[in-house]
Amino acid sequence: MSQLWREAGKQTLPVMFGYLPLGAAFGIVAIEVGVPWYAAAVMSLIIYAGAGQFLAITLLAAGAGLTEVAVATIMLNSRHTFYGLSLLKRFQGAGWRKPYMIFALTDETYSLLTSQSTYSHALAFRVSLLNQLWWCTGTLIGIAVGSAQLFNSQGIEFALTALFIVLTLEQAKRLRQSLPFVIALATGLGAVLLLPERHLLLGAIGSASLLLLVHYRFSQRRGDHHAV
Amino acid sequence: MLSDPIWQLIMVCALATFATRVLPFVALSRQADNPLILHLGRYLPPAVMLILVIYALRDFTPLVPNWRLNMGDDGLPLLVASLMVAGMHLWRRNALLSIMLGTGAYMLMVQLGWSG
Numbered sequence: 001m002s003q004l005w006r007e008a009g010k011q012t013l014p015v016m017f018g019y020l021p022l023g024a025a026f027g028i029v030a031i032e033v034g035v036p037w038y039a040a041a042v043m044s045l046i047i048y049a050g051a052g053q054f055l056a057i058t059l060l061a062a063g064a065g066l067t068e069v070a071v072a073t074i075m076l077n078s079r080h081t082f083y084g085l086s087l088l089k090r091f092q093g094a095g096w097r098k099p100y101m102i103f104a105l106t107d108e109t110y111s112l113l114t115s116q117s118t119y120s121h122a123l124a125f126r127v128s129l130l131n132q133l134w135w136c137t138g139t140l141i142g143i144a145v146g147s148a149q150l151f152n153s154q155g156i157e158f159a160l161t162a163l164f165i166v167l168t169l170e171q172a173k174r175l176r177q178s179l180p181f182v183i184a185l186a187t188g189l190g191a192v193l194l195l196p197e198r199h200l201l202l203g204a205i206g207s208a209s210l211l212l213l214v215h216y217r218f219s220q221r222r223g224d225h226h227a228v
Numbered sequence: 229m230l231s232d233p234i235w236q237l238i239m240v241c242a243l244a245t246f247a248t249r250v251l252p253f254v255a256l257s258r259q260a261d262n263p264l265i266l267h268l269g270r271y272l273p274p275a276v277m278l279i280l281v282i283y284a285l286r287d288f289t290p291l292v293p294n295w296r297l298n299m300g301d302d303g304l305p306l307l308v309a310s311l312m313v314a315g316m317h318l319w320r321r322n323a324l325l326s327i328m329l330g331t332g333a334y335m336l337m338v339q340l341g342w343s344g
Contacts, residue, residue, distance in 0.1 A: 014323060014324065017323075017324035018323050018324050018327065021324070021327070021328060022327070025331075035234070036234070039234050039235070039238060042238060043238055043241070046238070046242040047238065047241045047242045047245050048245070049241075049245045051280065052241060052245050053241075056237065056238070056241045059237070060234065060237055066236060066237065066240050069237055069240050069241060069244075070240050070243075070244045073240070073241050073244035073245055073248075074244045074247065074248055076280075077244070077245050077248040077249070078248055078276070079248075079272065079273050079276040079277070080245075080248045080249045081248050081249070081251050081252055082252075082268060082269045082272045082273050082276075083249075083273065084249055084250070084251065084252035084253055085252045085256065085265050085266075085268070085269040086266075086269045086270075088252060088253065088256065088257055091253070098253075102246075102249050102250050102253055103246055103249060103250075105249045152335075152339055153335075154301075154335065154338060154339050155301060155305075155331075155334050155335035155337075155338040155339060156331060156335060158306075158309055158330065158331045158334040158335070159327055159331040160284065161281070161284040161285065161306075161309075161310065161313075161330075162309070162310075162313045162326065162327040162330040162331055163323075163327055164277060164280040164281045164284055165281055165310060165313045165314055165317070165326075165330075166313065166317050166323045166326050166327060167277045167280075168274070168277040168278045168280075168281050169314065169317050169318065170323075171273060171274035171277050171278075172274065174274075175270075175271075175274055179271060180271040180272070180274040180275035180278070181274065181275070181278050183271075183275050184274070184275040184276070184277075184278035184279045184282070185278065185282070187275075187279065188278065188279040188281075188282030188283065189282060191279075192282060192283075192286050197286075200283060200286065201279070201283055204279045204282070204283070205275075205276055205279055208272070208275045208276070208279060209268070209272060212267065212268055212271050212272060212275070213264075213268075215267075215271075216263075216264055216267045216268075219267075220263075
């Protein structure tokens with residue numbers, strides 16, 4: 001049992017180095033925009049989504065309505081739905097651990113679980129749990145630093161942009177195909193140029209999904225099974 | 229306590245986030261091998277990731293009036309820091325290093341008012 005924890009600890013080490021500063025960045029930004037410290041901590045405990053939590057405090061600061069918040073959160077996190085799709089088989093038979101493993105399915109946990117050479121539910125559960133522990137610890141550190149105003153944190157929100165850039169490069173290295181990136185460039189830039197800010201993300205992700213559906217139909221017709 | 233807007237917002241965010249994660253497991257558990265699902269599962273995540281990069285950089289403005297370079301927080305620091313993150317990540321492939329370097333550089337540039 002302790003060997004499983006050790007293995008999980010080893011696997012989550014790179015995520016720890018990412019989640020501690022990023023969680024801290026979240027804590028600092030939350031305090032900066034006036035979120036009470038306990039609310040920021042609860043967010044990392046029950047929402048547990050990096051980009052989603054940054055978006056939530058942005059919307060909170062902007063005084064957005066609950067419907068807007070729900071729609072924006074679902075759109076931003078819709079990628080998790082597709083992560084789940086590729087884990088349907090893997091998570092089969094995970095029993096009592098399954099609800100938590102689904103709840104804790106972040107970008108980083110997903111990439112760890114899908115790159116494990118030997119998969120077991122017991123190990124996957126520990127990896128998921130440790131990752132959230134790093135995230136919550138980072139948040140608490142950020143809350144402490146932000147409340148004490150130890151340093152000027154202006155510009156720290158760039159950590160999120162940097163995270164997205166890194167994740168995109170990781171996806172590109174894993175996939176080694178240009179198709180989704182060409183589609184994302186077209187729909188993303190198109191949305192920036194054509195759509196008002198509040199519909200931007202929805203418009204870009206929605207039209208990217210549509211283009212992928214069209215591409216699927218064409219590759220089916222050609223009998224091109226590599227694309228599937 | 230639960231009538232406080234901030235708790236309502238947190239609950240809505242928590243439920244919406246969990247919904248996106250649990251949806252495939254409740255709705256599509258019998259469709260795990262459907263080729264369309266596999267197709268989307270393969271191509272949508274990388275597309276979404278790049279869209280998020282574009283979204284995060286949407287306010288980028290290279291020039292201010294009179295064709296002067298924009299040195300503010302939505303100007304060149306954004307571009308320089310992003311290129312640093314990408315370059316560093318292609319070189320060393322260490323996520324933490326890339327993120328910390330880029331963020332540190334960005335904070336320095338916007339706080340010290342990188343003079344143009």
